[in-house]
Amino acid sequence: MNATTRDRDELQSIYDTLLAHYGDLHWWPAKSPYEVMVGAILTQNTAWGNVEKAIANFGGGLSPGAVLSAGRAELIDIIRPAGFFNQKAGYLVAVTEWFSRYSFDVEAVRRAPPERVRGELLSVRGVGQETADSMLLYAFGIPTFVVDAYTVRLCGRYPLSAGDNYTAVKSYFEANLPRCEKVFNNYHALIVINGKTHCRKSRPSCDRCPLCARCSKQGI
DNA sequence: CGCCAGGGCCATA
DNA sequence: TATGGCCATGGC
Numbered sequence: 001m002n003a004t005t006r007d008r009d010e011l012q013s014i015y016d017t018l019l020a021h022y023g024d025l026h027w028w029p030a031k032s033p034y035e036v037m038v039g040a041i042l043t044q045n046t047a048w049g050n051v052e053k054a055i056a057n058f059g060g061g062l063s064p065g066a067v068l069s070a071g072r073a074e075l076i077d078i079i080r081p082a083g084f085f086n087q088k089a090g091y092l093v094a095v096t097e098w099f100s101r102y103s104f105d106v107e108a109v110r111r112a113p114p115e116r117v118r119g120e121l122l123s124v125r126g127v128g129q130e131t132a133d134s135m136l137l138y139a140f141g142i143p144t145f146v147v148d149a150y151t152v153r154l155c156g157r158y159p160l161s162a163g164d165n166y167t168a169v170k171s172y173f174e175a176n177l178p179r180c181e182k183v184f185n186n187y188h189a190l191i192v193i194n195g196k197t198h199c200r201k202s203r204p205s206c207d208r209c210p211l212c213a214r215c216s217k218q219g220i
Numbered sequence: 221c222g223c224c225a226g227g228g229c230c231a232t233a
Numbered sequence: 234t235a236t237g238g239c240c241a242t243g244g245c
Contacts (some may be wrong), residue, residue, distance in 0.1 A: 050225085
């Protein structure tokens with residue numbers, strides 16, 4: 001068995017293990033693509049519970065128009081629970097202005113070349129690689145793999161030649177998985193949920209984590 | 221109380 | 234290009 005086959009089997013096996021344990025998560029938890037975009041900004045280095053409070057503060061009226069028409073002080077007050085509110089208020093306006101160039105039309109974004117959209121998003125203040133890929137995948141349904149701290153951490157615990165930075169890990173997953181939006185969607189979701197539940201930074205392993213059972217089996 | 225969460229920007233070397 | 238400081242709330 002060559003290296004590529006082994007890597008593909010391993011990635012598939014990790015996926016199967018997580019899927020069997022957590023099921024199909026149907027991410028992203030949001031009521032609209034625009035809410036995905038807002039959530040992607042607000043959740044940067046922030047616990048999801050705080051993001052939920054912030055989104056709830058919009059009172060069900062979360063929309064591009066609401067964000068663009070709100071005053072800065074008002075917007076800050078709404079998103080306060082999500083932290084970093086001085087920066088994030090500007091980020092939300094910036095990404096919403098980007099979306100306005102597509103007339104807030106999800107289908108219009110989907111019709112554009114994905115690499116161009118990704119480049120545009122990366123040029124928006126406050127949108128780095130993870131945030132851009134989260135929006136591409138979860139707001140617009142474009143198959144691109146989302147990497148986060150949990151993903152990099154996971155790769156470090158397995159005999160995977162995935163690398164240790166965003167681009168390397170992203171390329172690795174995309175090269176060794178079927179280019180399927182559904183799989184990309186749930187794989188990242190599963191990694192995040194498992195990470196939140198078990199493998200946090202201060203608690204790198206535990207007995208109930210389905211992947212840690214595999215780790216110990218493999219002597220890692 | 222300290223740690224850290226589904227990052228990203230910026231200054232510095 | 235690669236670190237390190239900074240941003241800030243809230244749960245555990």
